[in-house]
Amino acid sequence: MPQHDAHARLAVSTVIFALAPDQADADLPGRERPASLRVPLVRRLREPGLGRWALPGGWLPVHEALDDAAARTLRETTGLVPRYLEQLYTFGDPDRSPGERVVSVVYWALVHSAEVERAVSDENVCWFDEDALPELAFDHDAILDYALRRLRTKLEYSRIAHALLGEVFTMAELRRVHEAVLRRRLDPANFRRTIEASGTLIDTGERLAGTRHRPPALYRFDPAHSPVASPSPTPAGPPPAASATASETRPGTHSKDTP
Template sequence: MTKTGNEDSIRVAVSAVTLTLRRESEEESPHIVLPLVRRTREPHLGDWALPGGWLDAQEGLEEAASRTLAETTGLAPSYLEQLYAFGAVDRSPTRTISVVYWALLPSDAVDRQIAAYRAAGHAPENVQWFEVADLPPLAFDHAQIIHYALWRLRNKVGYSRVAHGFLPPEFTLAELRDAYEAILQRRLDPANFRRQVEASGTLIPTDRFRTGSHRPARLYRYNTDVELADRGPLAPEETRTP
């Protein structure tokens, strides 16, 4: 193969679109938020960007995505899937291919992980959480990347249990419906939703109930024999054999 003279200048980066649900009060519906990092160097000095970093020659892509996300934000997602490889020639001043993952986390897990990160003497620097419907101007093509991640999420929710990535191990049907409504950006009829999810066979009722200001609501868990999402013929990287 004949070199064109610029192959050696191509670099590979990994980034993560990390999504969780947040509600301001019990009366309000939750909305999807994600962490962004303010850049401290050129290009795009001072702009917000997705957490990420360079791929190390000795690590796999998913390993790199997990590492850079943990180093930047202190987060370890319950769900991590490769989203897409973005490699437009003009996306960066230097030729960079970004392999982007998307991650889902329950809000309580976000709070625990950030608290543990701070307790260990670390602090996420230049990190701030934004609602996906109200993002600031972003560096590079990161707005396009986030838009694509949300499109994928809305498509997957119709044929997989991807909404489970936003929920704790046990949850009420109302909490599950809240997750679906946040993803789809529309209200769902509670009675129809209950019938559909109970008929799906993916939920297992427990003998426990959520108590509070309203009447007790039964807690459910997902049937763990059903995958979070269909990854196709490829297993997660850590379980593959050479």
């Protein structure tokens, strides 16, 4: 049991989301599978949880700001410097980490697919599809589930979708982001009407080159408008009752020697 009379340790972890690559649907030849999200996980190199996958993160140094620590641990473990990095929740149940009290300040980050190609990926850092996640160390499953629910409720904000796209994009690419987050297909015509009515996009006047049919228009987000009407977001609900521990990663090894 944890020593409740001892001082708690403070850690920082990050949940990172990116769009999964397009995949053909085996059940529907010629069609793509519904879009999905993927997340990077790190392998723990020491007990507790030796060999299991966990969220990127590490201990919080005494003289480092929380935001700086989240960005640094993310950069050191995955090589990512996301445009969107926001504090998600603080998890601090007394019995969440074997042998000691650990409080984790969890952030979430959104990255474009092109950034993923430049990220670290080896035997100790691996990207997993949302539908094929391994069992995670500690209660990181609960953290990830909470982050997914929060992402779905915040999709109405333009910067959420913007972080998963390039500076310019087609309407179909924007719809794919919404489908990946909401986990369901959306009617293209209805989606277009909803987004156009929101007034949050600017038509660049350019078109995507290299397509077989009529080149689709390219858009960008209007920074003067923040909210975007999201098709049927799902309520996030309360955070999980059991709080999660830090992912414990270290530069060079991708798995910090912490519980």
